[in-house]
Amino acid sequence: MSHPEEIATCVVTVTYGERVPLLARVLRAAFQCGARYAVVVDNGTPATSKKALVDLQNELGREAMEIIALPRNEGSAGGFHAGLRRVAQLRDMRFVWVLDDDNLPEENALSVLMDRWTQLGAHETDAMMCFRKEKRAYRKVLVRKTLHWVEPDAFFDFNLAHLWNGGKRRAHIEKGCIELGVAAYGGLWFARAWLDRIALPPERFHLYFDDYAFSRQIPEHGGRIWLCPDSRLNDIDISWQVNRDEIHPWLEPTTEERRIFCTIRNRLWLERPVVRSRSLHMVNMALYLGVKVIGANLGAMARRFRSAPVFVRRFRLIGRAIRAGLS
Structure with missing residues (x-):
């Protein structure tokens, strides 16, 4: 040893x-x-x-x-x-x-x-x-x-x-x-x-x-x-993504927007060099957003209907991050 x-x-x-x-x-x-x-x-x-x-x-x-x-x-x-x-x-x-x-x-x-x-x-x-x-x-x-x-x-x-x-x-x-x-x-x-x-x-x-x-x-x-x-x-410190079973961290109103933007943009920067089929990559992105971010969190968003303006801003932020990651 x-x-x-x-x-x-x-x-x-x-x-x-x-x-x-x-x-x-x-x-x-x-x-x-x-x-x-x-x-x-x-x-x-x-x-x-x-x-x-x-x-x-x-x-x-x-x-x-x-x-x-x-x-x-x-x-x-x-x-x-x-x-x-x-x-x-x-x-x-x-x-x-x-x-x-x-x-x-x-x-x-x-x-x-x-x-x-x-x-x-x-x-x-x-x-x-x-x-x-x-x-x-x-x-x-x-x-x-x-x-x-x-x-x-x-x-x-x-x-x-x-x-x-x-x-x-x-x-x-x-x-x-x-x-x-x-x-x-x-x-x-x-x-x-x-x-x-x-x-x-x-x-x-x-x-x-x-x-x-x-x-x-x-x-x-x-x-x-x-x-x-x-x-x-x-x-020994709590991650900002710890409550993801309750609501996706990208939609959590208390999450700092800079964290969300960098997470999405940087993931795309990481993935771009290994993309073989751009169309498949785009389909996977759309399905992930539709199923894991929106679909899986409809109930949580409905229960937090007073945060609707926050959710709208978050979806816009996600869009900006995706454009930055693909540019």
Whole structure:
């Protein structure tokens, strides 16, 4: 079995707003897991958080944590772009462990990743991914054993072609790990050498799917990403998409419009390079919107009839985001 002390691992994370208390819990746990160093991107935090970050750096040790301060919030794309660019320069770090500032690792999260990586052959082309039970896509992977990737012609994984092509591709499973085609930032562990071969996260994405745009380069360049169910992270903050069973998050009146716009636009940016049939892609988009966004939420919208003006604005916003994503 490999142990954390045998493989120098650097954590890279991004924080913003007043989230340093969450970050502090995450970093303490990461170091207890065996991480050697941490690069923390201060994504335009207020003065109180800047002071809290310095206090945290003093607690953990300046030899263990460095802060990269951005003058304004550049979103996850800009933040992780800056953090990973810095990690690429740390030649004494062999591996990178990407964590969101609210991904709390369980005690053995890192050692389990390393153990499974060793069992898979200890190839630096293999990247590992922690399991987050709060992440719906990973729960589906465990149940269905299908490949989580950016499927050609699908829109948000919805593909009419599954009616005649046998459905989603089965995922390769080895040593208890399930292969992924893309991965989120939170929990991704990979060799630092990958940063010499692939592009950093695309800053123009600002928010959402920049992690998929970054991580999918690993299989595109001959590597593999493995989801490790036994290496667990717990999200200690609530996602804006958590109540999707009640109403689709794009229609939830309290959801920030920028989040919806970036989610839809960026997903289309992600999908466009793998579209083989533009007509099928457009049909899938129309069906997704008609069935999953409108049809499945008619009852919820009717119960919230006083929010009708909000729903009208949301549909207009969705239209703008689609046009931006296709342009």
